[in-house]
Amino acid sequence: MKRGDKILVTEDLSVGYKNHGRAAPVMEHIGLSARQGELVALIGRNGSGKSTLLRTLVSLQAPLSGRVIIKGRPADSIDSAELPVLVSFTSTEPFPGHNIRVREVVALGRFPHTNWLGSLTDEDLKAVTEALEVTGLLSLADRNIDNISDGERQRTLIARSLAQDTDILVMDEPTAFLDLPSRFSIVSLLRKLTREKGKCVIYSTHDLDTAVNEADSIWLMDGIAIGQGAPEDLVLNKSLERAFESPLLTFSQSDGTFSFLRPGAGEIALEASGICKKLTAKALKRCGYRINPDAGLKIIAESTGTGNLWRITGGATEEVFRTIYDLVNHLPDEPPE
């Protein structure tokens, strides 16, 4: 297979559970595909069935109907010993192992390649070292898994998946419970794997911003159906907006991001420049003001040698503030007409 070839395809797939022999589908008629060298983000609301779909893709769970095609072969025809050489899976479960070193965890990724004792050959050791290197964990390799940060632990799981040396890496919420920089570094690591190693990485996430910015393709579950496209396609055809529709949110098509919707406090004019203008506008928006150059109430921001100054004009009195915090606290809730 070469970059761009469809490496994983689902054909009229239905996923879900069987309750006492009766099928309880979570999602039906799924037709998706992922290509070699592609970063695919699976997004959808809580309970939309992301985990169920991912578990079905890696054959941890049988499809209710339809099938998964891996490298041109139906998954159910692939031997259970061969499948782990083609696809790896990292789940959301809290990190299970303890009192075990980072290197040992990564080495467990070699499981499908080693003999009955799990002895590591030179080739296995090389794969482990390489996985540690790519994920930036070489310096932590001999640390106990209990003594590293959440982000580093998640990296360890990615390294383990990488050491398994499969063309397809499936990950259920690799960025859950991580802070913003760790989240970003994990997703850029996943992206690096697709670009430098030609892997196909499919990951589920709630982090819409990063997915929209970094993924090559998004699989979007909106509760009824599942759509696929470049992030920009899904913004343009409004399916992203529809999937997360909520009376509390407003969607910005140009950024592809959601933000909280504020009850309007009125209109205000802003005279400022550069980053100061951007940030002041942001704060005003948060307080529910719409920016309108013709509004009666006006804010003039200017920089002086000692810092920025904000002046409110057009109100009852003219006031001057040294911080945005003071400014917004003095804005009237109901601006004069």
Add this chain to the structure above:
Amino acid sequence: MAGRANISVALTFLILGLLLALLFVLDILIGSTRLEASDVFRSLFGQGTAHGEIIVMQFRLPKAVTAVIAGAAMSVSGLLMQTLFRNPLAGPDVLGVSSGAGLGVALMILTLSPVFEFSSLNPLHGWSLIIAACAGAGAVMVIIMAVSARVRDIMTVLIIGILLASAISSVVSLLQYFSNESMLKTYVIWTMGNLGNLSPVQVRVLLAASSTGLIMAFMQVKPLNALLMGETFSRSVGVNMKRTRIALFASASILAGSVTAFCGPLAFIGIAVPHITRLLFSTSDHKVLVPGVILTGATVVLLSDIVSALPGGGHIIPVNTVTSLIGIPVVLWIIAGKNMMGRKI
């Protein structure tokens, strides 16, 4: 780094091996009857006094060998349970598996022995006792596994194990109530735990059963390591969970059952020794842990046996008491430390 770790593992094996050999010799030298060391050594090679040869070959050597087998088997059984249930406090006694084995033994001694003509020299009796104990142990393992599949909470599973153990002891009390005096005496002596009551034939039966269990355990080293990462990971890398679970169940039940059948309940060895071994080798790799636990377990039980013979003058402390005194501090340390295997208890 990896090289240095390998050297320290090899060194630990060497030291443990030497310690085991030393304690083995010491165990043969020390006993309730006084024997000159030179007489003991000559007896081992068939050139001692008649009195010495009987004591050494009929009593002390089988006892020392039994201590080695019992320690190894009980401890590996505990290791398998701790990994399988992902629970640092799992062990044959805590989960009620020893009680299950005890019930099997009680049924044999208290109800069936008159039928089968109870005789400690009959090898068939040896096998039937082992099979009864293993079946009892296996039954409890199955119950605990069924419970732990539904209840994720470690504490609840342990409490259920303790409940099972008390339920079984009630049944045994009932059996005792209806049995005659000589059967009762046999049973009570059995409960005290004794490494020295085995005939050479029984030692061979125990060796055969335990070796089977140990080999089965060693065959599962690779899936055991995968299980450290949880069941989902294990399945995702191709571990056949059903087959693995059956193999581990069978192995743990055979090990705990066969030892309990002949030596009585060896308290706290199964739960404590794996932790001592993890500490000694500072690893979770079962390729190292299984042989490591075999050596540590054999060493600890030999030591317990030596301590139990220390009073001298024909007095012997029940070995069960000594293993408890060694094991309980370890268990307390696990609970207090809370972080062996990192599980909040």
